[in-house]
Amino acid sequence: MQTDVACSRLRELILGGVYPPGARLTEMEVAASLRMSRTPVREALRALAADGLVRPAGRGVTVVALEEDDLDEAYQVRGALEALTAELAAVRQREGRIAPADLRALQDVAARTAAATAEGRLADAVPLNRRFHRTIAELAGNALALRTLERVWDQIQVSTLRSLAPPARHAYVSAQHDDLLAAITAGRPEEAAAVARAHVLDTRTTTSHPYEPSSEGDRP
Amino acid sequence: MQTDVACSRLRELILGGVYPPGARLTEMEVAASLRMSRTPVREALRALAADGLVRPAGRGVTVVALEEDDLDEAYQVRGALEALTAELAAVRQREGRIAPADLRALQDVAARTAAATAEGRLADAVPLNRRFHRTIAELAGNALALRTLERVWDQIQVSTLRSLAPPARHAYVSAQHDDLLAAITAGRPEEAAAVARAHVLDTRTTTSHPYEPSSEGDRP
DNA sequence: TCTTAGTACTTTGCATGCAATGCATGCAAA
DNA sequence: TTTGCATGCATTGCATGCAAAGTACTAAGA
Numbered sequence: 001m002q003t004d005v006a007c008s009r010l011r012e013l014i015l016g017g018v019y020p021p022g023a024r025l026t027e028m029e030v031a032a033s034l035r036m037s038r039t040p041v042r043e044a045l046r047a048l049a050a051d052g053l054v055r056p057a058g059r060g061v062t063v064v065a066l067e068e069d070d071l072d073e074a075y076q077v078r079g080a081l082e083a084l085t086a087e088l089a090a091v092r093q094r095e096g097r098i099a100p101a102d103l104r105a106l107q108d109v110a111a112r113t114a115a116a117t118a119e120g121r122l123a124d125a126v127p128l129n130r131r132f133h134r135t136i137a138e139l140a141g142n143a144l145a146l147r148t149l150e151r152v153w154d155q156i157q158v159s160t161l162r163s164l165a166p167p168a169r170h171a172y173v174s175a176q177h178d179d180l181l182a183a184i185t186a187g188r189p190e191e192a193a194a195v196a197r198a199h200v201l202d203t204r205t206t207t208s209h210p211y212e213p214s215s216e217g218d219r220p
Numbered sequence: 221m222q223t224d225v226a227c228s229r230l231r232e233l234i235l236g237g238v239y240p241p242g243a244r245l246t247e248m249e250v251a252a253s254l255r256m257s258r259t260p261v262r263e264a265l266r267a268l269a270a271d272g273l274v275r276p277a278g279r280g281v282t283v284v285a286l287e288e289d290d291l292d293e294a295y296q297v298r299g300a301l302e303a304l305t306a307e308l309a310a311v312r313q314r315e316g317r318i319a320p321a322d323l324r325a326l327q328d329v330a331a332r333t334a335a336a337t338a339e340g341r342l343a344d345a346v347p348l349n350r351r352f353h354r355t356i357a358e359l360a361g362n363a364l365a366l367r368t369l370e371r372v373w374d375q376i377q378v379s380t381l382r383s384l385a386p387p388a389r390h391a392y393v394s395a396q397h398d399d400l401l402a403a404i405t406a407g408r409p410e411e412a413a414a415v416a417r418a419h420v421l422d423t424r425t426t427t428s429h430p431y432e433p434s435s436e437g438d439r440p
Numbered sequence: 441t442c443t444t445a446g447t448a449c450t451t452t453g454c455a456t457g458c459a460a461t462g463c464a465t466g467c468a469a470a
Numbered sequence: 471t472t473t474g475c476a477t478g479c480a481t482t483g484c485a486t487g488c489a490a491a492g493t494a495c496t497a498a499g500a
Contacts, residue, residue, distance in 0.1 A: 001483065026451065037485045038452090039259075046263055050270035059451060059492075073364045076304060080365075084300040144293045145300075148368060221453065246481065257455045262482090279462075279481055443500080450493075461482075470473080 002036045006044035009034060014053055014063055015154065017161045021065030025054065052155045066159035074159075075204035078152045079197045081145055082133065086180060086196035087189040088140035094187030098139055103185065106135045110181050114174045125170075130157070132177060136184065136196075160207065169206050176202065222256050226264035229254060234273055234283055235374060237381045241285030245274065272375050286379035294379075295424035298372045299417045301365055302353060306400060306416035307409040308360035314407025318359055323405065326355045330401050334394045345390075350377075352397060356404065356416075380427065389426045396422065 010030065013019050031041045045061050048054045054061040066074060092098050109132050116124035130153060137146045176199040183192035230250065233239050251261045265281050268274045274281040286294060312318050329352050336344035350373060357366045396419040403412035 003483080028451070039484055039486090042452090043263065043266060043483095046266060047270060050267060070364070073362045076308070076362055077301070077365050077368060080300045080304040081297070084296060088296070142293045142296055144290070144372070145297050148297060152364070223453080248481070258482090259454055259456090441500100443498105445496100445498085447496085448494090450491105452491080453489090455486100455488085457484105457486090459482105459484085461480105463478105463480080465478085466476095468473105468475085470471105 002040040003043045003047075006030070006034055006036065006040050007047050010044055010048060011053065011154075014048070015157055019063050020161065021063050021159055023063045024057065024060055025063070026060040051151055053158060064155060064158055066155060071156065071159060072204070074152055074156050075200060078149065078156065079200040079204075081149050081152070082137070082200050083193040083197040085137040085140035085142065085145050085149070086184060087193035088142055088145075089136050090184045090187050090189040090192035092139065092141060093184055094189070097141075102139060106132075106139065106184075107181065109135050110177055113177065117170045117174055120170075129173075136180070139184070172206075173199075173203070222260040223263045223267075226250070226254055226256065226260050227267050230264055230268060231273065231374075234268070235377055239283050240381070241283050241379055243283045244277065244280055245283070246280040271371055273378060284375060284378055286375060291376065291379060292424070294372055294376050295420060298369065298376065299420035299424075301369050301372070302357070302420050303413040303417040305357040305360035305362065305365050305369070306404060307413035308362055308365075309356050310404045310407050310409040310412035312359065312361060313404055314409070317361075322359060326352075326359065326404075327401065329355050330397055333397065337390045337394055340390075349393075356400070359404070392426075393419075393423070 010019075010025075019025065025045065027038045027041050027045065030045070031038045034041065045054060049056060049061060052064060054063055089098070093103070109128065113125060113128040113132050116122075116128050133153075134146070134150075137149050140146070176195065180192060180195045180199060183195050230239075230245075239245065245265065247258045247261050247265065250265070251258045254261065265274060269276060269281060272284060274283055309318070313323065329348065333345060333348040333352050336342075336348050353373070354366070354370075357369050360366070396415065400412060400415045400419060403415050
C-alpha cells in the first residue's frame with residue numbers, strides 16, 4: 001500500500017536527518033514529493049505521530065525535537081526497558097533457551113561494534129551500536145518490550161543526530177558492552193540488568209548537555 | 221474533530237468491553253454507528269492499532285486479545301516501567317519536589333482504593349486501582365513513561381475484562397499498595413522500585429492462568 | 441511607528457466516488 | 471464426500487472536491 005510506502009520512506013528521511021528536528025511537513029508537500037495523493041500521506045503522518053517521530057504543530061506537523069528534559073525522560077525509560085531485556089536475555093541464557101548461533105551472532109555484532117568504534121568509523125559504529133542493543137532485546141523474547149524500545153530509540157536518534165558520540169568515551173563504551181555481553185553470556189540476570197541500565201544512563205550523561213538548561217521557563 | 225471523537229468513543233467501547241476481545245470491526249459498520257464517514261473512522265482505527273488496542277486482521281480489524289504469553293510480556297514491561305516511576309516519584313519526594321497536596325491526593329486515592337477493595341465494590345475498585353498506579357506515574361514527572369504505561373495498561377485491561385481480580389487476594393494487594401505508598405512517602409527509591417515491580421508481577425501471577433495453556437493449538 | 445482590523449490564501453478535515461482486492465459461497469467434477 | 475474453481479460481493483485503498491479554520495499579510499488609523 002501507498003500508506004506503508006509513505007510511512008517507511010518518511011521514517012527513513014526523518015531518521016536520516018533529511019528532515020531535521022523541528023522541520024515542518026505539510027500533507028501537500030509530502031504528497032507531491034512522494035507523488036501520491038494526500039490521503040495515504042495523511043495516514044502516514046498520523047502513524048509517525050503515534051510513534052512520536054513527528055507531532056502536530058498548528059498547521060501540519062513538525063519533526064520531533066526533544067528538549068533536554070524530554071531526552072532525560074527518554075533515557076530513563078530506555079534504561080528501565082533495556083535493564084529488563086538484558087535481564088530476560090540472561091535468564092533465557094541461564095536456562096539454556098538461547099540458541100548458540102544467536103548468542104554467537106550477538107558476540108559478532110559486539111565485536112564489529114567495538115572494531116568500528118575503535119577505528120573511529122562513526123558511520124558504521126552508530127548503526128552497529130543500535131543493532132547490538134536491539135539484538136539483546138530480541139534475545140529477551142519480549143516483543144512488546146522490543147517494540148516499545150524501538151520507539152524510544154527512534155525518538156532519541158532523531159534528537160541526537162547532530163551530537164554524535166564524543167570519541168573520547170569510545171573505549172569506555174566498549175568496556176560497558178563487554179560487561180553486558182559477559183553478564184548475559186554467563187546467565188547472570190541481576191548483573192545484566194544493572195550493567196544495562198548503568199550503560200544507558202551513562203550514555204545519556206556523556207553524550208549530552210551541550211549547554212546547561214539553567215531552569216528557564218520550559219512549558220511548551 | 222471527528223477523528224478524535226471516533227477515537228475516544230471507540231476506546232471507551234473497547235475498554236468497556238462492549239466490543240470484546242477478538243471482535244471484528246469494519247470501517248463501514250463503525251462509520252454507520254457513529255454517523256460519520258469512513259475517513260475519520262479509518263484514521264481512528266489506525267490510531268487504535270498504533271496503541272495496540274486493535275490489530276489488522278485480514279479485512280478490517282479485531283479488538284486485541286492477548287494470549288497468555290502476550291500478557292506475560294505486558295506485565296514484564298509494566299513491572300519495569302512502574303518500578304521506574306515509583307523510583308522517580310520517591311526520588312522527587314526525597315528531594316522535596318512533590319507538593320504536599322499531590323502526596324495527599326495519592327494517599328487519598330490509596331485509601332479509597334483500599335476501602336472499595338475491602339468492601340468488595342469491584343466496579344469502583346478496578347478504576348481506583350488503575351488511578352492509584354497512574355497517580356504515582358504522574359508524580360514521577362516522566363511524561364514518556366506515563367504515556368507508555370497508559371498503552372500497556374489499556375492492553376492489559378482489554379484482555380482481562382472477564383477475569384476480575386479474585387477477592388481472596390484483596391487484603392494482600394492493599395498491603396502491597398501500602399508498602400509502595402510508604403516507600404514513596406519516605407523517599408526510598410530503591411525500595412519503591414522493588415515493591416512496585418514485585419507488586420505488578422504478583423498481580424500477574426495471582427490474577428491469571430484460568431487454565432494451563434498446555435500447548436494446544438489455540439487459534440480461535 | 442505601532443497597533444489593529446479586515447481580507448485573502450494556505451492548509452487541513454471530511455465526504456464521496458471509483459477501482460482493486462480478497463474472501464465466501466456455490467457448483468461441478470473426481 | 472471432498473477438492474478445485476469460478477463468480478459475486480463485501481470491504482478496503484486512494485483520489486479528489488468542497489468547506490471550514492487558522493494564518494499571514496496588507497492597509498488604515500492612532
